[in-house]
Amino acid sequence: MTKPFWNVLKVSPVVVAATFFVANSTLAAEVNEQATSVAQLSQETDNLGQVTSVSQFSDVQPTDWAFQALQSLVERYGCIAGYPNGTYRGNRALTRYEFAAGLNACLDRVNELIATATADLVTKQDLATLQRLQEEFSAELATLRGRVDSLEARTAELEANQFSTTTKLVGEAIFNVSDVFGDTRVGGADLQSNTTFSDRVRLNLYSSFSGKDQLQIRLQAGNIVSNSSVTGTNMTRLGYDVATADNSVGIDKINYAFNLSDAIRVKVDATGGELWENVNNFNPDFASSGRGAISRYGRFSPIYRQGAGGAGITVTFNPGGPLSISGAYLASTANNPTDGNGLVNGASTAFGQIAFQPSKVFNVGLSYAHTYQNNSSNVNLFGSTGSALANQPFGRVATTSNNYGVEATFQPSSKFTIGGWAGYTVATAESGANVGKNANAFYWAATLGLKDLGREGNVLGVIFGQSPKITDNEATTGEDLDTSYHLEGLYKIKVSDNIQVTPGLLVIFNPEHNDANDTIYVGTLRTTFTF
Incomplete structure (x- = not known):
């Protein structure tokens, strides 16, 4: 057997x-x-x-x-x-x-x-x-x-x-219902606004070739029009409006990030470079345009809008302790070969930041940016936040600025976050009748986030502050007369892992830092789908 x-x-x-x-x-x-x-x-x-x-x-x-x-x-x-x-x-x-x-x-x-x-x-x-x-x-x-x-x-x-062995698709679609309320727009004319229903769609292609690197290509389309067209001030802008509001599809971001060593991360932007995505912006609950604050100013400090949309490089050194250091260079017209443009001769921003996080509870950063903006790039010191005078203190002439910022986040519990930022800018006219003259600007904000309020995943947010204001100006263009205050309330409702509904209200007191202007209200209902 x-x-x-x-x-x-x-x-x-x-x-x-x-x-x-x-x-x-x-x-x-x-x-x-x-x-x-x-x-x-x-x-x-x-x-x-x-x-x-x-x-x-x-x-x-x-x-x-x-x-x-x-x-x-x-x-x-x-x-x-x-x-x-x-x-x-x-x-x-x-x-x-x-x-x-x-x-x-x-x-x-x-x-x-x-x-x-x-x-x-x-x-x-x-x-x-x-x-x-x-x-x-x-x-x-x-x-x-x-x-x-x-x-x-x-x-x-x-x-x-399959489409690719190295690439995955991550998408986001926003449906937005919005309206503006108030007696008059900036300048005194009657404020006339209609309720709008608009959208913004982003498709991100993320590719990795080694497992530790990432190539991002982002396509965007939308038709969310800036509220400034009816209010007369950028202070009422939503955080997710689009530059080309006709739903045309375009590539608005291309970058490649990789590790130079275990402690050094490098990101190269070919177009669409944004400091607030490349470095810590210290406002994790509200920084996202699709799932964060409803306003443009409420997302993060304006210092991170320097050089936005340009090409360049960002390097972050993080040895593993509480201290990390970031440095960046972005050129807004890097692709333009004409005189006064290009990678090194045109509008550009040199940025540095030290971030200190001794514990998970507390996180603080010190930031600096030196920016040069020439006439051809349409001078815009604070990325269309704050008053018109703050963004062009000398008019549309070449301007340099030294920007100093401090940012912090305090999270005493997993359900409660306090944050904020403050910034000071010294701008100098580089051409025109006011060449060599300086103007000073100041801004600040405080944020409060209450998580899991009413339901797990929901967030109640309140943002209050003063957007960029010219406090002193040697030029004949003058200073901002009064002080505007930014008040924003929102409630992020987590319907599911892929759907978030956010009702919000934005209130601007003394728009354009002028108490002669009536208070303006912006109401929104944003629905964000991620896939």
Whole structure:
């Protein structure tokens, strides 16, 4: 009579059974993994406990066909675990985690027995149990092999026809309902505004070639018109309006980021470079245009708008401690070869920042930016936040500026965040009648975020501050007369992981830093879809 193969190999049938079920349980797991989430939930909530006798299982009876196998594994090998309520649940589906835990325990015990050579490794009972297991599950295993073969064929087809092995698509779509309210617009004329329904769509292609690098190409289309066209001030602008509001599709961002070493991260922007995405902006709850603040000023400090849309490089050094250092250079007209433009001769920004985070509770940054803007780039010192005079203190003439900023975030608990920023700018006229003269600007803001308010994932936000204002000017263009205040309230409602609805209200007191102008209100309902 031919001897069973396990007898020829002189190994324990437990090892053979374990090997047999590794191969077949892996196949079964790959199918069951997609079939139900109930077993996974049970796996996560139940804790296994080691037992020393099969009699400890209240739901295992001597009449059960697998009783002897369990008894041997429990009492002879000591590698079977049960549940805290004293059950084994023999009819329950086996998860891959449970199989791995049981297999590891059995292998450890068998190795111990082999090392000590104090036990009979092969018994007739073991052989009979193994034969019965093979016969009992032969039909099921054959079915599983067929199902897995089908899945492998479908997977091969998908891999052969997929878009790319290195690229994934991440999209965002905004539906926005908005209106502006108030008695008059800046300048005294009646404020006339209609309720609008508009959109913005972004498609990001993220590619990685080494696993630690990333190439980003972003396409954008939208028709959200700036509120400044009806209010007469950029202070009422939404944080997600678009420059070309006709839903035409264009590539507005291309960059490549990689690690120069474990401590140095480099990002090269070919177009669409933005400091607030390249470095820490210290306003994590409200910085996003699609899921953050509703206003342009409420997203982050205007110092991060320097050089926006340009090309250049950003380097961040983070050795792993509480201190990190970032440096950047962005040129707004880097692609223009004409005189007064280009990578080094045109409008440009040199930026540096030191970030200090001694704990998860507190995070503070010190920022500096030196900016040169010439007439051809349409001087705009603060990225269309603050007053018109603050953005062009000398008119449309070449201007340099030294910008200083401090930013901080304080999070005493996971549900409560306080943040803010302050900035001071010294601008100098480089041409025109006021050449050599200086103007000073100041701005500040405070933010409050209450998380999980009403429902997990929801955020109530309040932002209050003063947008950029010219406080002193040596030129004949003068100073801002009074002080505007920015008040913003919003409530981010998490409908699902992919849908967020944000009602919000923006109030601008004394628009354009002039108390002769009436208060203006902007109401919005933003719905953001991510996919």
